[in-house]
Amino acid sequence: MFFPVIIVQGRRCCVPMVSTKRLFSEGLHDPSLFRTVYIINLFLCAVYFWNVIGVAANIFILLWSLVLFIDMFLAKKPCRNIKQGLILVGFLVAGLYTIILHIDSNFGENFVMLYHAAVCFFLFYGMHSDPNREKVKREIDHILKVIVVLSTVLAVAGLLFVLCAPTGRLYLGGYVFGIMDNRFTGVFTNPNLAAFASVSGMACCHILLKRNRATKTGKQVLPRWVVGLCFGANGLSLLLSDSNSSLVFAITYIVVYVFCRLYQESRMLTSKKVVIRGVALVLCCALIAGSGLMLRTICQSVVSTFVTTTTQVLAEDEDASSTVSASPDTDNTVAVSASTSSNAEETDAPSVEIGRTNDYDISSGRLDSLKKSLVLFGKFPLMGIGKGNIVPYGEQYLFQGFRFSDLHNGYLTILISNGLVGLLLFMGFLFLFVRRLLRCLRKNRDSDLKELPALIAALAAYCVFGLFEKAVLYDITFMVVVFWMLLGHTATFLSQYEWQEDTVDGFASLRVGGASLPTPDMLPLPAYPVPSMTYGVFEPQESHYPVLITPVYSSFQQQGHSPPKSAHGHFIDSSGKERPPSRLIS
Template sequence: MSKFKKVLLDTSLFRRSYVICMFCSNLSFILIPAYAVLAVLFVWGVFLMCYNAVKHRTILKTRYGLWLFAFVVTSLVTMIVHLASSFLYNAYNLVMLLHVAMCFFVFYSVHTEKHLNFRRELYSICRFIVYTTTVLGILGLAFLMAEISFEVLWFKFIVYENRFDGMFINPNLLGFVAVVAIFCCHMLLKKDFIAISGRERVSRIWIGSCIAVNGISLLLCDSNGALVLLIGYAIFFVIYKMFGSESKFTVWQIISKSAACLAAGLVIVMAMFFVRNITQAGFVQIMDHAESSSSISADSVTDKIAHDEAAVTFEHENANLDSGRFVLWQQASKMFLQDPILGIGKGNIYEYGTRIFEDGIKFSDKYGALAPIMTDFHNGYITILVCSGVVGFVLFCIFGLRFFKHITMHVFRDDSLHESVLPCMYSFLCSYLIYSFIEVGLLYNPTFTIIFFWLILGYTSCFLVKYEPDSTLGTFVLFGRTFRKSLL
């Protein structure tokens, strides 16, 4: 096999490249070139998906793949039924369909690849995120302390709508990436993960710096969704520590441990919000003091650097608890009625919104030229329901319930996982499911927040296949053909 062909067929290399490039697309200063590279990588991913489906029968080997394949088929039917009025919107629908199929059969189906050391792949991604977010975070905080903010094209660096966004497109993405970086640090501290991956341990100085820098960035960006993700991660990991150490419990132990988890959860929630308020107030005081004691004039660089007229407080300009989400969800309920059975398709949300609502979908103007493909309802579940209808939503839920039921049993049955990354990934996935109630998540958006979820889901599935080999599950007959029960 030639070198070029070997690289072309390397699915692991594609996943690493795609995830890293998707991460870079969150950065304001390289967003445009990152998306240009992503377009090329997307074509590569579609090719790999089709090649592996034919050559290696990936779809038939994917755990619970029948439900995922049925979801893709219903999405195709939806796209055909709701052909848009323009070629552009139909193209968006096709891109979304291919994106969904890639999430299923390239990222989640990683467990179908024989002889793959997925821990080594995960390690390289974690290390990249830790190093990159630490450097970017230090730069962003340094600019913030120097009260330097500027605008390039339509991107506002360092402070956006009174919230810290550093080098990222917006504060919510910064918050998500900060939590992901902390999650990666946690995994890199696991001895089994480092040993089996065959890589060197990342310096604890780097890990400590990453946690500190990203923790501060998370608190200053004032992203409630990201804070919920981190709080949920901590709480679910506490639950694992409480119930994952023993195989059997008495009634009294269950009650006492549940009470301890509840108390720990309340403490974590109150502590997080308290620390966020203190951190924001502290940085405001530091910046005010630095400004009052500074004698350097910025007149010579006013054409490049703009100082905010109003003091930065790191709080939402929108004081509503929902930050406008309730309006979005009301709009979603009206759009759902357009076709409650099959849905309207992701690429049609923007077009239908302009038809039904006078001002279109709320917040769609913030996406600029990408509005037709990026507009959604800031709720992963509602977005799936509107785009795929009841049929698609039920299929997706069946897959999710099947997967989490089985992986949960093994996480809490095996008491030898304390130095494994499985409890970390399981806690992250559970927290992400809650996060998706209030943020863009789960499936319908070609962004880092979605791709990273399916990447971690795929790595978690490798443990599931280890605990439940296909050979132990038996077969079933459908249309005269024999299939593995792992499909179901």
């Protein structure tokens, strides 16, 4: 092995080089790297030219996840505790049983969808079980920044096509950049994807800002011009895309965030002031909803007028230049140019419209899909038919089948795919998670947690968004994975405040891993200063962990570290003895 020589304080030192094989092995077993790569690739799959390459890349990325599943469940890794993991396992078992029942119809597609659900459950939501929480926090910061940058750059690129290209669109390689079917698509393959990318970018930017305020580091997590560009470009992209579901996401996010902030600040208020603020919140919600629709109409009208005017000016200049080159006589040139420009306004420069016409179906076929899917549910109510069988079974059992290849309702898709059993298990998981979330908000009202209201608002907005789009679970897109990433991030945030209450929140938890204790490299612990007390002794030579008594227990809680636990969930001190949580004084 080659050892390069470096000079350190006048001395020659040899530093061993890390081999490429070792770097590849470390990356292959790194779930943080997997999550980052997968989210970026799925995000770019919604962009022109990368949509085909990204689908092929997803195959290798999903094969990569097999290694991480082996590390999590079979290898001798530190023990992990996935909250409500048993419910998720039950959902997967029920889904596998459904696939076996319909094994003769689209087995491959059904199995891939179920496997992707497992990836969302254990590799994205399961990130909260990682013993090294500091690493998870850095990963979340990195992913949120990546989403902000990607969404902003792509939104700016799409708006440039609208403002610079003739008629607001550019045809290149069989793709339409800018405006397609009177809706802004930009560089995305679908206007709904463009809208969701924009609204998710703004939500992640807001979470980052609140996360920075909560840490009180004083360091800007994002430059101000990046924040302004993010909200400006993504906001305009959202309004021009004319996506009702993404607009509902944005409105719900604002309303829920304002409600959570009012709830945090209402603890010391009188009942009269609470009622007044509640009425003001209701009026604020109505104002936000109405102003959002009005602002969208105004933006679409202004941009349409701008693009139409620009197109007419370009057409006049083009006709004038062609007339000048065709007629050598100056007098004739002026006369012909004037007549040509007047005709260009009538024929050659049609007006550009952005936004749907007044006679369009506001449900976009969702009501028709709902009625027909209930017929399928009546035939297979208990276990469902599998995600890949929705369209084929629709053609078999329904008159004229489904209008679209997806139901555009995440919960309805789960009901038809996994039946009543699958939907009840999934809703049970969401109910327990929401209970933990609200419990943390209620118990920490005095601590002024700035990031928690933003996380609650993002999850609540997405759950409402899932009623109108192919989101939540059964779709291999960025729209699905970002939800489970936020769930995992929120669960990691909650674990900082409830790890000492394991007996309360341990219902349906799943313990995975072969080792009972995390190793020191997985759970780095600083040398906490312990006061000189008869019952408080820190033994760095004999143990990697401090004795879990009052001073050290408080240090763990302040730093966000979870002390080591045994297989029974009891804390372990430096002597190796188990100490139940009731023995610890907080």
